[in-house]
Amino acid sequence: MFESLQMGKYAFYIWTSYGLTLVVLVANIIIPLSQERTLLRTLGRKLRRKRRDNNESKA
Amino acid sequence: MWAFLHKFSSPKYFYFLSGRLIPWFAWSCLAVMLVGLYYGLFEAPPDYQQGESYRIMFVHVPAAWMSMFIYMVMAVAGGIGLIWHIKLAEIMAASSAPIGASFTFLALVTGALWGKPMWGTWWVWDARLTAELILLFLYLGVIALNSAIEDKRTAARASGVLALVGVVNIPIIHYSVEWWNTLHQGASVTKLDAPSIHISMLIPLLLMAVAFKLYYATVVLMRARCEVLDRERNSSWVQDLISAK
């Protein structure tokens, strides 16, 4: 079945195209995921600090 | 209708709705793409002139279609943002730009990889190719404006104007192969008469096009969600969300 994937003398052009497409598509998924994670972590840290400050000022 | 739109355009509602939609888009995208790749790489026969090399079409053509489709989405969203000052429209426009730029980049690079063995050159200053390159610069301009201007609303306004001005490039890309005698061949699928592409090659092409659309829906919602969270960071619903985690 995979013999048809040899692509003869065009293998370089075809597989570079498909490979590059895969890289770009995956990168576009990873970037927002990591952004969201960083953002949630930053916001969480801020919130905890605010709470702590509030508690201290009460005490 | 207006009431529904209003509700949908509220950032909070959007955040939770998109969170539920993303997995559906993502998994259906993956499924359609795998089927499309199977038909494109295994089932579709080689071309009578170009042999195996035409298989680059299955990523090149959908990427080029997406580069124009996303641009139109971005320009319309930017226009809505300019006129009605709807935050969500601005967010959708800003989130679309990097994805559209990615697809434009892919269309150009896979086109070069196809052009080298077939035409005999990586690049020519042909009307179609040049217009697509201008599209990439328009996307980069929008991205640059969005990241250079500190105030998000001002950034949205500036990039919205640029996006709208650039719309003129879209019909130029589409009709360039008819208006000028270019190296790039004419349209195969979007002709008024029957498409001049064999059904065994048309099926994987259309499947890949659907997969790319679903991919865009997935990724633009992911980006927009992140942006909503960032812009609404001081609102009570985001605070509740964070403290619940």
Next chain:
Amino acid sequence: MITMNQKHKQRLAIVLLIVVGIGSAVALAIAAFSENMLYFFSPTQIMAGEAPTTRLIRVGGMVSKGSVQRAPDSLKIKFDVTDYAHTISVQYTGILPDLFREEQGIVAIGWMQEDGSFIADEVLAKHDENYMPPEVSAALKAAESSDN
């Protein structure tokens, strides 16, 4: 809220004005641009003496059937390019694209000679928008020749 008050109408008008204004400006630019774009000539135009010999031009057309002559010991090649009305002779030295063959559309970039021949610096193959399996193409050709 999506409404259409005076302010919104005004902004809509400004946006439309920008799009229409830039659009028509670009359309005019294209019309002017395409007249002398790329110095592209067909064999008929060249035979009519429209092509300059003093600058790089492009010639487009089909490679005539049976006209390709390859030098046995070098990459030199001679062939005719036709638009089915007129034909000019093209000389080229170098590697040809895979799609180059007789009755294939090509674009040659190079210099017009005083004697009416053309020396190409670059030969590019243009393919059509048809995609089909070899068997279908063979069947189509067979049907065509039985029609004639």
